[in-house]
Amino acid sequence: MNKLTQDVIQSFSGIENPRHHYLMTALVQKLHEYVQEVQLSPEEWEIAIRFLTATGQKCHEQRQEYILLSDVLGVSMLVDEINHQQHENQTPSTVFGPFFIPDMPVREYGAAIFKTLEPDQLPLLITGRVVDQDLQPIEYAKIEIWQTAENGMYSGQDSQQEIDNLRGIFFSQVQGEYAIQSLLPVSYQIPSDGPVGDLLNFSKRHFWRPAHIHFMITAPHYHDLVTHLFIQNDEYLNSDTVFGVKDGLIVNYGRCEPSAKIEQKFNISSAYYQIEYQFVLVRE
Template sequence: MSISEKEAERALTEQVVASFAATPDERLRMLMQSLVRHLHAFVREVEPTEAEWMAAIRFLTETGKMCDDVVRQEFILLSDTLGVSMLVDAINHRYATGATDTTVFGPFYMRGMPERAYGENIALSPGAPALVHGRVLSTDGMPIEGAVLDVWQTAENGMYSGQDTAQPHGNLRGRFRTDAEGRYAITTIVPVSYPIPTDGPVGRMLDATGRHPWRPAHLHFMIDAPQHRKLVTHLFDEADPYLTSDAVFGVKPSLMVAYRERTADHELARRFGFDGPFCEARYDFVLDRN
């Protein structure tokens, strides 16, 4: 390529950048101009053929077609598997405050799930019985009363209710509230590791690049409390084999918990109504003040 051709290519980039110069919103102007510079730099680096660029456009088109307003969000899945979701999370939580670590939101959250009582069972499908409990605290160590814990996890088949239409509505989902001492308790099943959906463009990308689709076993939490920052996080089973190779890069050591085996004569069994062996996991969440 001649110097004049390279100069013409760079002049094109600057022409496109300049086209956004009059954007009234300063932040939007910066975002669009930076996007153009980085996207053009990528194209110059890899020099895609026209066929490859059309394949990329088809990939993004198909990704959009796999999205809906209920449970399937292929673009979130793409962001997750490229590590972008965790990078955005890291950038937005750079400063150590003593609060519980955040992680990815994921593509399978559903609004409007049932309100649950303290210790209520959210499992409407089979699985190994479990109790997950602890407290929600502020960074000063004070308990937070009335914090709302929105909880969701997969069934034993590795699928979420809503995603799997055979599951009862609201299975393994619910909204819990802490008591005056900041305590919460959830009766559920031990989570299982599972593959992210591979029936769409993201699955084909993973297959083509030799990556596995598995996520380690986890329970999702979104916790809201007045005068505190919303917390979006997971609790991971510390014994899971996929902790070091999570397909969406979401694992943090501070979010691992142990599921301890308990017998039917354990004090917690009597309190929460277990009539046989179960597993117990305990975790205290800490929220930042606004």
């Protein structure tokens, strides 16, 4: 090993926690190897510093450019792969993404997360159960949901939307049932106005993510589940710019005609779309 690399690694010998020590020294070693391997020039080093500076400067309360960078580099999915080894029938996990906002309103079983419904729009009823790996119901699982509006933007990105539009927290019922009224999601482009956008343009990569709805489901004594549901036949399922698609997360929706039962239960008087999905959590 290069003397300089050895000295830098040695300089971190004061880190007491063995895991922290390993993380830091392995980082130095790999970083030095990379710089050696590519024979980095001062100009290239400066571009990298400027890129990382711009990435940090683009971040604020509702914008996380570093998560976006991790996503387009596939690092988010690699961390997911390492840490969520699949139990046989567990719901697959996927990227968290940069658009989650905590502490959104708690909503009743079957409530709508949209603020308005255009005359030509049909609501999307998402129903199913939250169960454990033996398919036993999990009561009072916390279901956090977020998705873009029709214009492909999340609240928080878009000054036209109230902050809790298309977001909310639901709790599963006695038999694990949940019901949420939303809208059909659309495929959307990740933000292109920052350094991650520059990187994708430079690389001639597209910005699209296939239509999806985000879920984070948590319950005491179960592993957290961070995932999406993707819509079948979306044209970007095979080229998601953040590499987040997994087969078990692709769902189809059907169109249902109005019925007295649905009107009484969910106050939906029109035709509606429906997705049924069972989320499977794994015990700790």
